[in-house]
Amino acid sequence: MIAVLSSSPPASPIPSRSSTFEKGNCRRSVTVAGINSAQFHSGSRKIEVASSLLTCFSKGKSFIGSCAQMSSLATTESEQKEKQVWLWTKSKEVMTASVERGWNTFIFSDEDRGLVKDWFSIAFIRPLFIGDGELLDSDSKKVASFCEVSSPQQLQQFDPSLQHAENVVLSLLDWQVIPAENLVAAFQGTDKTVFAVAKSPFEAQVFLEALEQGLGGVVLKVDDIAAVVELKGYLDRRNAVTNLLSLTKVTITKVQVAGLGDRVCVDLCSLMRPGEGLLVGSFARGLFLVHSECLESNYIASRPFRVNAGPVHAYVAVPGGKTCYLSELHAGKEVIVVSRNGHQRTAIVGRVKIESRPLILVEAKENVDNETAYSIPLQNAETVGLVCPSRVAGDKPEKNVIPVTSLKVGDEVLGDKHQLPEFNVSH
Numbered sequence: 001m002i003a004v005l006s007s008s009p010p011a012s013p014i015p016s017r018s019s020t021f022e023k024g025n026c027r028r029s030v031t032v033a034g035i036n037s038a039q040f041h042s043g044s045r046k047i048e049v050a051s052s053l054l055t056c057f058s059k060g061k062s063f064i065g066s067c068a069q070m071s072s073l074a075t076t077e078s079e080q081k082e083k084q085v086w087l088w089t090k091s092k093e094v095m096t097a098s099v100e101r102g103w104n105t106f107i108f109s110d111e112d113r114g115l116v117k118d119w120f121s122i123a124f125i126r127p128l129f130i131g132d133g134e135l136l137d138s139d140s141k142k143v144a145s146f147c148e149v150s151s152p153q154q155l156q157q158f159d160p161s162l163q164h165a166e167n168v169v170l171s172l173l174d175w176q177v178i179p180a181e182n183l184v185a186a187f188q189g190t191d192k193t194v195f196a197v198a199k200s201p202f203e204a205q206v207f208l209e210a211l212e213q214g215l216g217g218v219v220l221k222v223d224d225i226a227a228v229v230e231l232k233g234y235l236d237r238r239n240a241v242t243n244l245l246s247l248t249k250v251t252i253t254k255v256q257v258a259g260l261g262d263r264v265c266v267d268l269c270s271l272m273r274p275g276e277g278l279l280v281g282s283f284a285r286g287l288f289l290v291h292s293e294c295l296e297s298n299y300i301a302s303r304p305f306r307v308n309a310g311p312v313h314a315y316v317a318v319p320g321g322k323t324c325y326l327s328e329l330h331a332g333k334e335v336i337v338v339s340r341n342g343h344q345r346t347a348i349v350g351r352v353k354i355e356s357r358p359l360i361l362v363e364a365k366e367n368v369d370n371e372t373a374y375s376i377p378l379q380n381a382e383t384v385g386l387v388c389p390s391r392v393a394g395d396k397p398e399k400n401v402i403p404v405t406s407l408k409v410g411d412e413v414l415g416d417k418h419q420l421p422e423f424n425v426s427h
Contacts, residue, residue, distance in 0.1 A: 083208050083235060084217030086128070086169075086195065091223040092119065099123040101232045107135065107169075107219060135169060144169050144195070155186055169219055171197040180210035187215070195219050201230040208238075237319035237334070237346060245342040245416065247289065249389045250374050252411045254363035255404075262312045263379045264326040265353040266335070271304045274400045275340040277387055279317035279416050280310045280326070286374040287317060288362070289338055289387040289414045291401040299382055305350070308384045311377050312354060317416070319346050327354070340387050340400065340414060360404050362386070364413065374415050378404050386413040 087098045088107040092115075095106065105126045108116060116127045128135040128143055135144040144167035149155050170183070180196070184207075187194045193216035198204035200222070208214040220231060266278065272292035281287035294304035309316060312327035317336045329335070329352050337347045359377040378384050385401035389412055402411055 082239065083214065084193065084195070085204075085231065085235070086217065086219045087228075088197065088219050088221040089223050090115065091225075092122070093225050094223055094228055095119055095125065096122065097225045097228045099125065101228065103228075103232075134165065135167075143167060147171070148173055150174065152182060155182065158186070165192075167193045167195060169195045169197065180206045180215075183207070184210040184213060184215060188213070193217060197221050201227050201234065204231050205234055233320075245338055245344055247338070247340070247342050247389075247414045248366060248417050249412055250286075250288075250364040250366050250415045252362065252364045252407060252409050252413065253373075254361065255407050255409060256361045257380065258359040258361040258377050260356055261359045261377060262354050263357045263359065263377075264309050264312055264314075264329070265355070266307045266309050266316075266326070266329060266349060267303075267351040267353070268305050268307075268335070268337070268347045269350040270337065270345075270347040272307075272337060273304075273339070275387060276337055278307045278309055278335060279338055280314050280376060281415070282314055282375040282377070283373070284315045284323045285417065287315065287323075287416045288364070288374055288376050289340070289416070290376075290378070291385045291387050293383050295401065297383055308379055308381065310379075311359065314376060338416075340390060357381070360407075362404065362407060364415065366417075380404065388412065389414055 085103050086105040086107060087094065087103055089095060090112060098104070104124060105128065107128050107130065109130050113129065119125055126137070128137060130146060133146055134142050135146050137143050142165050145165050146169045147158070148171045149158070150173040172183070183196060195217045196207040196215055197219045198207055198221065204218040204220055207218050220227065222228070272294050274294055277289050277291040279287035280290045290307055290309055292304060293306045293308065294302055296302050309326055312325065314326050315323040316326050316329065318324050319334050319336060329349050331349055331351060333349045334346050335349060337345050358380040360380045361377050362375070364374040382403050382405050385403040386407065387401055388399050402413060
């Protein structure tokens with residue numbers, strides 16, 4: 001029997017508060033738990049976060065999911081734990097595809113217990129059986145608590161400290177009514193791994209990304225192989241960006257006016273910080289780290305979502321260790337944002353602008369004897385620049401970026417010696 005949390009009268013109104021802290025040069029009100037506001041103000045260096053305080057119990061004590069905890073703005077991708085995936089399916093093909101991709105934990109209801117013996121003859125799996133509000137392994141040992149939640153009030157009253165298992169699996173009967181953000185906030189601070197039942201790769205991604213932290217895992221309840229392949233591809237891209245990229249210091253060997261060309265401005269659905277940008281180059285084997293327009297300028301307002309990336313023919317790094325042409329970017333496509341320290345994260349393209357502009361040809365090498373050349377034509381503008389290496393203490397004042405209008409032979413910038421052959425692009 002599946003445990004269903006009992007209903008109760010609606011809880012009293014949840015108080016709210018706002019917190020202010022620094023992030024780049026924008027002012028942003030973040031939407032959390034039903035508060036709808038989003039304001040961006042260039043030049044102001046504050047973020048006001050209006051949040052609802054979701055109270056639940058952790059280890060017998062109540063705690064408040066503050067806005068700073070919920071958004072986890074200071075947490076990098078590399079600091080996040082690897083997400084877990086369990087499967088709930090009746091399809092032998094889905095089981096096989098999942099095991100081939102490293103997922104071998106499967107949930108069975110009472111009527112599906114007969115599948116276990118048959119599947120064991122094909123592959124080694126870890127079966128879990130739904131009991132009375134719990135998931136049991138083959139030895140009848142409790143592995144997880146299992147609960148169905150049908151309303152936000154039930155979620156608010158759920159006490160994770162009373163669940164005597166390391167894992168908690170929640171099946172949201174209407175997950176659109178109970179926002180994924182509320183679910184993540186309710187379990188922040190607990191030492192248990194929380195799973196949500198997802199009926200599609202899209203739902204799974206929402207649960208794994210909510211409030212930039214996500215749940216510890218998902219139970220993918222599908223009978224379609226394509227859903228398994230899609231979710232695995234997403235997680236592979238996500239895990240790839242958690243690795244620290246080893247950027248290469250290269251020396252400028254040529255700066256030359258190149259005439260008019262069609263250049264691409266890439267506007268992302270994410271804000272970039274000083275020192276961040278996109279990896280772009282005329283050759284996939286050598287990419288420059290082109291800085292975003294997040295810095296203030298005497299000529300134009302800061303646009304921390306934009307990278308003036310280069311001409312239409314240039315390659316840009318995308319998830320999965322691949323590249324694609326700048327001309328192929330479109331709204332909804334993912335790219336890799338890289339910092340000067342090598343931290344990577346994915347970002348979604350919101351808009352692409354292609355316009356004819358005067359260009360400057362920039363070339364560089366790691367050293368004089370190295371045949372691997374870095375090359376990129378960039379727009380001849382003060383707002384376009386290349387990211388510099390970090391300087392050691394006691395050296396010259398540190399700079400994040402050198403504008404192409406100030407670039408000269410001998411300057412040092414950062415690049416990535418891409419390991420893929422030239423023809424290995426995303427399409």
